[in-house]
Every structure is written in structure tokens, then in C-alpha cells.
Amino acid sequence: MASVASSNFLTQARLSSTIHGLNRALWGSVPQRPSAQARRERSISMLTRTSILLGLAVCVCAWTNSATAQAWDHVHLTVSDTEAAAVWYAKHFGGKVTKSGPFDAVWFGxxxxxxxGGRGEILGSDGSITDHIAFSVEDVEGKAAALGEDGAEVPAANRRKPGFRYATDPWGTKIELLDDEDLRGFHHVLLKSTRPRATVEWYTSVFGGEAAKFKDAISINAIRYGDMYLFVQKSLRPVASTKNRSVDHLGWQFKDFDAIIKKLKGLGVKFIVEPNKSGDHMMAFIESPGGVKIEIVEDVR
Known part of the structure; x- marks a missing residue:
């Protein structure tokens, strides 16, 4: 996969200014008509000074990346019965039921x-920007049948597109079942976007990841985050935000919480919940372009 470097817009100006200042300090003024000896000395000096500048630039860039080092954290679903939902997902997809703070949760690797818990009317994920979640299993048809027997809605298979099936869990979240032997278990979250390229650029600039096409899926733009993907697919019409939808939000964690908050503020990102203390860590909620609710979590591990 082609690696896409994570941009840090707040630091670019600082880096440019720093290098510009160092450049002036190192190079100084240039004589209008230097002698041959002066030109030879200056040529040697240029190599030395260029090496210094490149070294400083690498150091500053390394600081930039480490200051906002990030990792995929979680997907958060809204359901009417949190304990039952955790047991259901763990049972069908080989997860381990746990607690994450006050929330029932499941680890999939x-x-x-x-x-x-849901309050008021909660709509399903289908038709929203977070269209569905996906699991990779060896027996797609067998898993689809098992889900159908345990409360999920499973539409008929699409014979024109074999190899995967869709289901809707008992609480409204759409699930894709596919057979990817390279990555089993929790596989991806798919976003719908009228501007998929811009969406991919935004996510990689803020959250890093490796962007590429996924296998032979021409219509899918994929970003790899550890042991899962974020898929982005073009939508021909505007889609709803995650508000009041069963896929409530996505989450990423950051080592330097203050740095990422400063970066997001500088980018003009909308904050749904301002930074605040939650247990032993800081957190905040933002809304991405297109309407995905995203939790920014401080990594205190």
C-alpha cells in the first residue's frame, strides 16, 4: 500500500519559518562577484550547511509526528439493551465481552x-454517512444464516455480487459479511461520501493511516488503521450525519492530547463536546466534514 504521511498544518508554518530563519543565519549575504577561491570555499560550505538544514528539518518533522501520534480506538453503537448487544456480537463474531469505563463492550482482537443505551428514536446506520460495519468470516453464507436465526434481518443474496452478504443487527446497525483471508474478525467501517477523495485526505491528514485501494474493489477507497480499515465509498446524493443513528461515533486516541486539540482548533473543526476530563483521561467530541461524530481520546497507557 502507498503510505500517506499525516500532515500537521499547525507545524508547517512553524517549520517553514524555522528553516527560513536558519537558512538566513547559515548562508548570510552572497557577494556579487566572488573570486574563484571564494567560490570553491563557498561550494564546500554549501554542502555542510545543507546537511545541517536537512538534519534540522528531519528532527522537527519527527517531533511533529510524535507530538500527535495516533491510533484507532473504537466504534460506538447505540442499542436498547447494551448487555444483550455485547453478548450477541461476541457470540457471533468471536469477541470477548468486557467493560470500557461505564460501557458494555467487546474486544475483537x-x-x-x-x-x-439509546434515548428516543434511534435510526439505523443504513442511509447515514457511517453506512455499515463489517466482519470477515470464512463461511459467509453460514454466518448469514446464523444471524438470521438470532434476530437479524438478512436480505436475499445478490447473485451478481457473490462472496459477501448484508445483515441488520437487532438494533439497526447494518453489517457486511465478507471473506478476506488476509484479515479475519472486525474488518472495516464504511463511510459514504459525495467527495470520497477529499474525505480520505481529511482522515489521513488528521488520523494518519495507510491509504490505498482495497484489493480489486474499484469503488472503494481504503485507509488501514492497525487491524481494521476505514472504507470510503462515493455516494451520488448527500447522506445523513451520525446524529440519532445506531452507529453513534468513531474514536481515535492520541498520545499528545493538547497537540491534537490545538491542531483541530487551527483547522476550524467543529467541536460537539469541548475537551474535558473523563476518568483518568481527557476526551472531546468533534464532527468531521460530512457529519461523522468522532471521539478524541487521550492515550494514557
């Missing part, structure tokens, strides 16, 4: 799914 390194991927965490949390559940919150």
Missing part, C-alpha cells in the same frame, strides 16, 4: 466495540 485489537478492535474495541462499545455500546451505549
Amino acid at each position: 485489537t478492535n474495541l466495540m462499545k455500546f451505549r
Whole structure:
């Protein structure tokens, strides 16, 4: 996969200014008509000074990346019965039921799914920007049948597109079942967007990840985050935000919480919940372009 470096817009200006200042300090003024000896000395000096500048630039860039080092954290679903939902997902997809703070949750390898109780009318994920979640299983048809026997809605298979099935869990979240032998278990979250390229650029600039096409899926833009993907697919019409939807939000964690908050503020990102203390860590909620609710979590591990 082609690696896409995470941009840090707040630091770019600082880096440019720093290098510009260092450049002036190192190079100084240039004589109008230097002698041959002066030109030879200056040529040697140029190599030395260029090496210094490059070294300083690498150091500053390394500081930039480490200051906002990030990792995928979780997907959070809204359900009417959090304990039942955790047991249901763990049973069908090989997860481990746990607690994450006050929330019932399930670990699927390194991927965490949390559940919150719903208040008022909660619509399903289908038709929203967070269209569905997905699991990779060996027996797609067998898993679809098992889900159908345990409260999920499972539409008929699409014969024109074999190899995967869709289901809707008992609480309204759409699930894709696919057979990807390279990545089993929790596989991806799919976003719908009228501007998929811009969406991918925004997520990689803020959350890093490796962006590429996924196998032979021409219509899918994929970003790899650890042991899962974020898929982005083009929508021909505007889609609803995650507000009052069964996929409530996505979450990423950051080592330097203050740095990412400063960066997001500088980018003009909308804050749904301002930074605040939650237990032993800081957190905040933002809304992405397009309307995905995202939790920013301080990594205190």
C-alpha cells in the first residue's frame, strides 16, 4: 500500500519559518562577484550547511509526528439493551465481552466495540454517512444464516455480487459479511461520501493511516488503521450525519492530547463536546466534514 504521511498544518508554518530563519543565519549575504577561491570555499560550505538544514528539518518533522501520534480506538453503537448487544456480537463474531469505563463492550482482537443505551428514536446506520460495519468470516453464507436465526434481518443474496452478504443487527446497525483471508474478525467501517477523495485526505491528514485501494474493489477507497480499515465509498446524493443513528461515533486516541486539540482548533473543526476530563483521561467530541461524530481520546497507557 502507498503510505500517506499525516500532515500537521499547525507545524508547517512553524517549520517553514524555522528553516527560513536558519537558512538566513547559515548562508548570510552572497557577494556579487566572488573570486574563484571564494567560490570553491563557498561550494564546500554549501554542502555542510545543507546537511545541517536537512538534519534540522528531519528532527522537527519527527517531533511533529510524535507530538500527535495516533491510533484507532473504537466504534460506538447505540442499542436498547447494551448487555444483550455485547453478548450477541461476541457470540457471533468471536469477541470477548468486557467493560470500557461505564460501557458494555467487546474486544475483537485489537478492535474495541462499545455500546451505549439509546434515548428516543434511534435510526439505523443504513442511509447515514457511517453506512455499515463489517466482519470477515470464512463461511459467509453460514454466518448469514446464523444471524438470521438470532434476530437479524438478512436480505436475499445478490447473485451478481457473490462472496459477501448484508445483515441488520437487532438494533439497526447494518453489517457486511465478507471473506478476506488476509484479515479475519472486525474488518472495516464504511463511510459514504459525495467527495470520497477529499474525505480520505481529511482522515489521513488528521488520523494518519495507510491509504490505498482495497484489493480489486474499484469503488472503494481504503485507509488501514492497525487491524481494521476505514472504507470510503462515493455516494451520488448527500447522506445523513451520525446524529440519532445506531452507529453513534468513531474514536481515535492520541498520545499528545493538547497537540491534537490545538491542531483541530487551527483547522476550524467543529467541536460537539469541548475537551474535558473523563476518568483518568481527557476526551472531546468533534464532527468531521460530512457529519461523522468522532471521539478524541487521550492515550494514557
